[in-house]
Amino acid sequence: xxxxLKKSTVRAWLSQHRSACVQWxxxxxxxxxxxxxxxxxxxxxxxxxxxxxxxxxxxxxxxNDSIDFRLRKSAGPAYTYAAILRRNCQPTDxxxxxxxxxxxxxxxxxxxxxxxFAWVYPSVMYYYAxxxxxxxxxHQPDSLLEKATHTFLVQNGRLDLxxxxxxxxxxxxxxxxxxxxxxxxxxxxxxxxxxxxx
Numbered sequence: 001x002x003x004x005l006k007k008s009t010v011r012a013w014l015s016q017h018r019s020a021c022v023q024w025x026x027x028x029x030x031x032x033x034x035x036x037x038x039x040x041x042x043x044x045x046x047x048x049x050x051x052x053x054x055x056x057x058x059x060x061x062x063x064n065d066s067i068d069f070r071l072r073k074s075a076g077p078a079y080t081y082a083a084i085l086r087r088n089c090q091p092t093d094x095x096x097x098x099x100x101x102x103x104x105x106x107x108x109x110x111x112x113x114x115x116x117f118a119w120v121y122p123s124v125m126y127y128y129a130x131x132x133x134x135x136x137x138x139h140q141p142d143s144l145l146e147k148a149t150h151t152f153l154v155q156n157g158r159l160d161l162x163x164x165x166x167x168x169x170x171x172x173x174x175x176x177x178x179x180x181x182x183x184x185x186x187x188x189x190x191x192x193x194x195x196x197x198x
Contacts, residue, residue, distance in 0.1 A: 081152065082128030084161055089133035089150060096136045096151040096164070096172075097125055099179040105196045106154035122183065138181035145173055 037043055061069065085095055122137060129135050136148050151172060153162045164172060185191040 078124045078128065081159070082125065085129070085150070086132045088161055091131060091133060093149045094134045094136050094144075094147045095129075096138070096145065096148040096176070097122065098152050099138055099176055099181045100183050100185070101179040101194055102176060103154070103159075104191060104194050105179070107157070107159060108191070108195060138176050138179075148173075151176075 038047055089095060122135075125135055133150075134147075136144055138145070146169070148164045148169060150161055150163055152159045153172065154160075155162075162168075162172075184194055
């Protein structure tokens, strides 16, 4: 077979399989980029932490593959309150997240688990909501806050899911507005400056 015939055969094959060649080349380049990104020090530590978490949970939880079980064990209070919302709210409901400083002021007790105030972290709440209900925060416009249908209020030292109606919505909003809406702490140590003097 002559060289010109070989070249024309190769060209014909490449023209027929051009898209496949481009896809494989793109795949190869993407794999190289991913490997390079993973090799960066911060990314490597994050990756190792995630893998370590997976194996620790696998050892701790055994072969219990129930999503509810794993979320309850790994997320603690955040999952507890999110589960309450899922049971009691519809996708059309708007849940107003209480300000964290309100929880510190009204619900904190040294005898309780230190995470009593950490579950309201917005990204955690949004993660567990996932279309089951809508979430609102106090820094949002009044036009949105007026749509709130539920919130958590401290009653008799415990958090209760409370429906919001035209009768009590304004009173609840006024109460929440007396607190800074910004999330301030994950741990008890971080919370100490915000604890009420009692």
